[in-house]
Amino acid sequence: MNKEIIFSMNTAFRGEYVIHGYSYGRGEQSACIVGAMRGNEYQQLYICSLLAKKLAELEAQGSIASGKEILLIPTLNYSSMNAKKKRWISDDSDINRSFPGNPKGPATSRIAATLLERIKNYSYGIQFTSFYLQGRSIPHVRMMATGKESISLANLFGMPYVLTGENRAFDKVTLNYNLQLQGTQAFSVYSSTTETIDDASANMAVSSVLRFLTRMGIIKYDCHGGYISTTINESALVSIKADEAGFFRKLVEVDSEVKRGQVLAEIVNPMDGSVKAEIVASTDGIVFFVQDSPMVFQNVVVYKIIRRIHR
Template sequence: MREIEICDMPSLYRDNFRVKGYVFGNGKKSVSIVGTLRGNEYQQQFIAARMIKRLKELEAAGELNEGYEVLVIPCANAYSMNTKKKFWSIDNTDMNRVFPGRTDGSTTEMIADSVFKVTKEYEYGIHLASYYMVGSFLPHVRIMKSQLSYFEESVGFMMPYMMIRDPRSYEKKTLNYTWQEAGVKAFSLYSSQTDGIDRNSAHTIVRSILLFLKNKGMISTEILGGYTECGILEEEKRIIPIRTSHAGFFVPKVKVGFEVSKGDLLAEIHDLYTDEVISELKSPVDGVIFFMHTAPMTYSQSAVFKIIV
């Protein structure tokens, strides 16, 4: 393992702000893995740390095959994590909306530029992503549509679901999309958790990345588990959002991964002052709970569930 410096810039009050990377193997620049871009991504930081530990063990055991180089950048936004803020602590910028960055831009743009310049040299890019809304997902791999065509390669992760989606305008400044613009085959991996640590879900993501490396011939060790079939989801066709009609306390009656039938009770909305039930959310379809809102309260017209049909 080699430790490299991705970014180093002066700080007003403390030691310099630095972004570190950990390089394993040698040869073709094969896979870069990027962890935390937001200050609340504790699960993504944990997954990246577990990947570094596992790759270090594989390299020491001689099970990282010759001719391949893997890079892990566990965290690119330590300031926000230190201050317990989701976005950049100085100006509230979302770092995953400023890629590919600029050398003469704002602080987050300069950090994004440093990360992008290093990682765009790799054939594959894996981003340990989080959702913009508070909630829990079924673990899955996601690809945004672009000029590249490599959807079939996502089966190498042996995850239960792969989602393909058209990028929204604001998503064209994300790491995933700009990687693809640079010719990198980009994947976003979603865990069940973001602002807490779920070790079982983290293990699923680490195993999936190792399975991908195994299936690409980059590691020689045996990796157990994984799904032999991958459900391909197009968000516009197979994902049904369920929205609230009222604001209030959110009281779910199901969990992510549950199979539901049309008419099943998904959640109740309780009045914020009296705790009376003011709305019931029932499933309009038969399907599987793919995403669920996890904050204690919700606004009106918020998508609190997404169901696979």
């Protein structure tokens, strides 16, 4: 394992800020893996820590393919994690909304530009990304729709689902979109959680990456074949909203199969304990996402169901 400085800068009060990268194997720049970009992405950093341990073991065993190099960057934003902030510690900007970045611009823009320049020649880019809604979701792989994406490659992770869909307004300033434009096949690997540690889905994410690296001939590793991924378009995800605000009493967990009309959760009046509303499935399917806040606003998305799919 070789440790390198990806980016460094001085700060006003905290001394030098250094982003480290760790490379395993030597040779062709094969795969780059990026972890937490925000201060609340504990699960994503945890996954990197597990992956780092595994890659170190594989390297010690001589199981990194000859002439292949893997770069792992566990976190770009550890100060925000230390300060319990989600975005960049000094100006609330978001590294994953700063790409392609500007080497002469503000700090997050400089980090984005420096990172992109460093990893532009890797064949594959993998980012452990947090789901945009707060809660638990089924682990999945997502590719940005740039016209250069390859869904068949995404299947090689062996995750339960591969998610495709139209780009959202902010996608064009993310790492993965810009990596794709530079010619790197880039994948977003989503685990079940963000702010809490979930060992099972963390290990699934690690296994999926090792499986992909094996299948691309970058490592030699005997692993389970994983899932034959089901590819779904985001348009197949039906949003179920809370008609009322209050305490959220969850009755159905993520990854459960549900029937149309089934009660998924209850909204409880915080003043008198009465059930203000029942959250009802509007379609048959499998629960892809469920929110995990103790209380909810009116009209927020509390469930997403993969429409008309069965186990």
